[in-house]
Amino acid sequence: MRCGDFKDTYVRDEAIFQSVFVKVWLALFLVCLLIFPFLANEYVLYIVNLIGIAIIGAHGLNLLTGFTGQISLGHAAFIGVGAYTSAILITRVGIPFWWSVPMAGIMSAFVGVIIGIPSLRIKGLYLAIATIAAQFIFEYVFMTWESMTRGIRGINVPDPELFGFRFDTERKFYFITLFFVVVGTLYARNLIRTRVGRAFIAIRDRDLAAELMGINLFRYKLTSFAISSFYAGVAGSLWVSFMNIVTPEHFPLSLSIEYLAMVIVGGLGSVLGSIYGAIFMVLVPEILRFGTDFIKDIPAFQHIFAPLREVVFGALIVFFLIFEPRGLAELWRRMKNFFLLWPFSY
């Protein structure tokens, strides 16, 4: 029972791990995560890897949109920049995977800052449209800059290696994903309690008030874009090495929208929300696939999966926005609070 958990200092209130109880459970959870790949089959691990990569990307978008309040419909473009940077560095320059990840992140961050510059003059709807424009322009660049990206033929990327150990299966790659997810989550969780993170939240709540209180909007908005795109770049870089191929079709506007959906369904402005949202949005199509397997044999319903996925995807966004705008994170919090003192809730 945690009902006697009172915080008497700000340090404790702001702690990443709120209590011993939380620490113990998280340690146990981490152990489970480490054992998990030896029990699961390749298909499950494939999905889990995708979830991990989505979590990293969603963290980035949540920092930008959920915490700083800057709407971005161009997240897929940043992921694409990271993916291509990583692929080109590995195949052309011969840099090992481990170095290409941070470099992809830095390259994406650089591009993100450039895209973020309009955010200093415009916001809300207009920023959303500016980022859509960026998305389309980058899609075009991936497609036409053949000398660098090889256009629609794409680039094949080898598996990562460490001291002669090849991460060539889903099971081996899982550990890479897990490492980056844990580091990324801890960094995001820590960031929002620092000066920078609190500045982000202040900008989201009221930018003019934030500026009056001495927060340099120019600096912090661009910082937010940079950190967000860095996450996107890392996600893209992992994705490339996991899939072993990258083509321009992998980063359409619909991917940006999917990431926004993850952040909204999970919970805007919540680190845990990004995780829940990513898991949920990756799992939903898979569950649907199983669901539609039964009716697959009826000829009329053979091609129902793709459109049905779209309908469910849209319906989920609409449903959450209308009925639970603070997302799964809030649902989870309410459920926890209910069971905390259950059955003596009153």
Add this chain to the structure above:
Amino acid sequence: MDILLQLIVSGIAVGGVYALIALGFVLIYKATSVINFATGEFMMVGAYVCLTLLTYLKIPFAFVLVFTLAFAFMMGVIIERLILRPLIGEPVISVIMVTIGLSSILKGLAHIIWTADFRSFPDILPAEPWDLGFAIVPSALKWGFIFAIIGVVIFTLIFKYSRVGIAMRANASDQQVAQSMGISTKVIFALSWSFAACAASIGGIVVGNISGIHPQLGHVGLMVLPVVILGGLDSIGGAIVGGFIIGILENLAGGYIDPILPGFKEVAPFIVLVFILMIRPYGLFGKKIIERV
């Protein structure tokens, strides 16, 4: 010189269609301050309904058009009531995302109902190109232009002179005052969505006539965003002028730059869009109420 003229003429023809679709954005934005990212899907649904009625009912095109508009009107009312009304007063991102979600639903439903097959309209209108002497307008573009212009004129007249249009403008300029004068804001919101859906449906029929219909037709809706921003989000005149400018620009880019950089036609409007947003975010004729930070 001939090529230049030809490009400009087809640019103007396409621009008429853009102006009509842009009207769908502006009508909604003016009344409710929402950008409807599902405008393209409204077009697609309108075009499909029209095509279905044409093929199954076998009645004259004029009746089909009336039925399609009635359908679009109802669709607008229902969508506003069910999806947009609960979100009044919510942050911008929620409203943007709800229209994106809506577009995804409509796209999927159209895919399920009408399958992903590419369909083309039957020849309902006499097919003869328009020879202007110095340039030739293909038949589909010609009819598209004529329909678009008729649509734009009708909607502009309604907005300017009819009782409903004046109520809508009053509501756009000050909701509280409009309400105290006996104008129901709720009805106006619903009507704006209906009118926008009608404008988008005509746009969809026109585009469908030019290039055929498929569930991804809604993409055209996003391609019109530069038009709306260039003209100013809340200006009907701006949507019309913006439509022509972007139409011409796109065709010029297609004619002169595409041979060097294939596909440049598609992104050229978006490059312009970025510059407009940096220099003059409220567009050519929009109200300057953008808050600078």
